[in-house]
Amino acid sequence: MATTITSPAVTLRPCKNSAWGSVIRLPPRPWRRTFCRRQRQVVKAGANSSRGPKAATGGRRLETPPSGVAAATGEEGDTIRRLQNGPDVRGVALEGETGRPVDLTPLAVEVIAESFGEWLRVELQLDGGGGEVRVSVGRDPRLSGPRLSAALFAGLARAGCSVFDMGLATTPACFMSTILPRFSYDASIMMTASHLPYTRNGLKFFTKRGGLTSGQVEGICDRAAWRYVARKMALGGGGVRGTPPVVMRVDVMSAYAQHLRDIIKQRVAHPTHYDTPLKGFKVLVNAGNGCAGFFTWDVLEKLGADTMGSLHLEPDGRFPNHMPNPEDPTAMSLTRGAVLDHGADLGVVFDTDVDRSGVVDATGAAINGDRLIALISAIALDEHPGTAVVTDARTSDGLTRFIEARGGRHCLYRVGYRNVIDKGVQLNADGVETHVMMETSGHGALKENYFLDDGAYVVVKIIIEMVRMRLAGLEGSVGSLIMDLEEPAESVLLRMNILGEPKYAKQRGTQAVETLKNYIQEGRLNGWALDDCGDFSVSQGCLVDTSDHPIDVDAYMYRAKFVDEFKGKLGWVHIRQSVHNPNIALNMQSSIPGGCKSMASDLLDRYLLASGLNDFVDISEVQKFVN
Ligand SMILES: O=P(O)(O)OC[C@H]1O[C@H](O)[C@H](O)[C@@H](O)[C@@H]1O
Known part of the structure; x- marks a missing residue:
């Protein structure tokens, strides 16, 4: 039975001893002097170097790895490079996973943070900035958080950054700490592994321009790799050492919650109770013991909502x-x-760090995945007629029809929230008005909200719509806005583990994914056709944009449709490597019952077994599904 905790968790409340600007600890003065000298040298050396990774510096050069170290990074350095997961860093931070040793160690975090700080200094100089570089740091409640945070602070300080500790925070709040006028930090790092097991942890990086791209993080990890090897050699394999850095404890979460409250108040503009527009509404939150509890007591309750029945608020x-x-x-x-038991108007489910969300309407209908995209698209298309909506290519054909029926355009793109957002940014730059960028996973970004991947903002939009509907005297819950969304008859996800040593997993995964594409292109798989690639294809979907370079781990992915000689179009499969684990994800959708099984069976015989991929790919889930 679910636990209901109505009292807020202390950790996310404003901390009495953590007023803005209060200093936790001061380092000894000599350390500070040495540090500043060192940092100046680093930046100067970077300006003359010819080895800086282009992706990370935007063309400016960074500190050159000492000769010999770069070449020698090899295996050791690769342990750092493998921590890159698209635009994030993710790794195992605690023992407990069979076959996966701890790789996100304090030293790994420290060198990555230091490389980020160094990258940032160069970036800010390019922007005409200089002097103090201020970086905020938030984290989720993972057990490894406090220890790894200390390493993160140390790395940032080594790179000459002033560190501001937000404590338990959310990913969108970290970004907003670079925007909210009272804080306006140069950058922010969120330590989280989102929905991954408690043994994992990771980092997300932001500047005022938004999240770092995969290319930028790749450059930072490259530099961290040689630094890691050099540091290990110097320490004899030991961990983080040295004087603890200066860290300022700050309360950003209260200001961020107020920012969300202000948006709701202003947009609802309630005619009788402006400050409590949610009076008379029951909205409950399931925070899953992550970071989202603040939304209950610091946003909803302060706006007048009854949040009774909320679940798992305590981090x-x-x-x-x-x-x-x-x-x-x-x-x-x-x-x-909980929504049905308490007669709530809305239930909200957040992921650990609140960059993803889903909702449940008053009838108990789950609105996540395609349905959430449809709901946000319906709201956005009302506000911005004709807007384009970018999603990953695992969305249903029904969603495309839903968006088109409201005059919108649907762009299907690569899986990976950052890919989806980047595509939207690019479309806007190319003159295609694009307000919504959402993944089926619940990651949602809106143009009006800094193109930020933000689960809380998505919920704010839905809440505003819910109140507006009631003010307009409309019947039904928010779910009524997506009544005409057609659902696929079947939707299946199968995972195929990549066997063998983890260091070969990416290469093998790419080989497996590319083999399917090649087989189709070579005409070895009758009935299968790759969905069109292209810049902005509404009806057929764009799966790999031919104008991009698939450099990232998550870039090789294809969607292919299957037309059966007798039954006609059965549906599609989408194949890609997992971002987080050594496996290949095979998504399938069909509009015909039994269609997914037919497609899986065909792929099993003519692709997986015929190609011999089963030598290094575990196909048992596919076999089980087929049989
Ligand atoms: O590759 P998977 O394990 O299926 O995970 C895929 C997901 O990875 C991360 O969580 C990203 O933030 C998502 O954008 C992506 O959809």
Whole structure:
């Protein structure tokens, strides 16, 4: 049975001893002097070097790896490079995973943070900035957080950054700490592994321009790799050492919550109770013991909502109830139950760090995945007629029809929230008005919100719509806005583990994914056709943009449709390597019952077995599904 905690967790409340600007610890003066000298040298050396990674510096050069070290990074350095997951850093931070040793160590975090700080200094100089570089740091409640935070602070300080500790925070709040006038930091880092197991942890990086791109993070990890090897050699394999850095404890979360409240108040502009527009509404939150509890007591309750029935608000780094994840069936079903039990108008499910969300409407209907995209698209198309909506290519044909029926355009793109957002940014730059960028996973970014991947803002939009509907005297809950969304008859996700040593997994995964593409292109798979690639293809989908370079780990992915000689179009499959684990994800959708099984069976015989991929890919899930 779900635990209901109505009192807020202390950790996310404004901390009495953490007033803005209060100093936690001062380092001894000599250390500070040495540090400043060192930093000047680093930046100067960078300006003359010819080895700086272009992606990370935007063309400016950074400190050159000492000769010999770069070449020698090899295996050791690769342990750092492998921590890059698209635009994030993710790794195992605690023992407990079979076959996966701890690789996100304090030293790894320290060298990555130092390389980020160094990159940032160069970036800011390019922008005409200089002097103090101020970086905020937030984290989720993972057990490894405090220890790794100390390493993160140390790395940033080594790079000459002033560090501001937000404590328990959310990913969108970290970005907003670079925007909110009272804070306006140069950059922010969120330490989180989102919905991944409690043993993992990771980093997300922001500047005022938004999240770093995969290319930028790749450059930072490259530099961190040689630094890691050099540091290990110097320390004899030991961990982080040295004087603890200066860290300022700051309360950004209260200001951020107020920012969200202000948006709701202003947009609803309630005619009788402006400051409490949610009076008379029951809205409950399932925070999954992640970071989202603040939304209940610092946003909803202060706006007048009754939040009785909220679930798992207390941060707990072991996530004892279920992973905080709007895609998690347990999370959704518990929230649906709570909404119905309490007669709530809305239930909200956040992921750990609140960059993803899903909702449950008053009838208990789960609105996540395609349905959430449809709901946000309906709201956005009302506000911006004709806007384009970018999603990953795992969305249904029904969603495309839903968007088109409202006059919008649907661009299907690569999986990976950053890919989806980048595509939207690019479309806007190319003159295609694009207001919504969302992944089926619940990652949602809006043009009006800094193109930020922000689960809280998505919920804010839905809440505003809910209140507006009631003010307009409209019947029904927010779910009524997506009544005509057609659902596929079947939707299946199968995972195929990549066997063998982890260091070969990416290469093998790419080989497996590319083999399917080649087989189709070579005409070896009758009935299969790759969905069109292109810049902005509404009806057929764009799966790999031919104008991009698939450099990232998550870049090789294809969608192919299958037309059966007798039954006609059965559906499509989407194949790609997992961003986080050594496996290949095979998504399938069909409009015909049994269609997914037919497609899987065909791929099993004519692709997986015929190509011999089963030598290094575990095809048992596909076999089980087929049989
Ligand atoms: O590759 P998977 O394990 O399926 O995970 C895929 C997901 O990875 C991360 O969580 C990204 O933030 C998402 O944008 C992406 O959809």
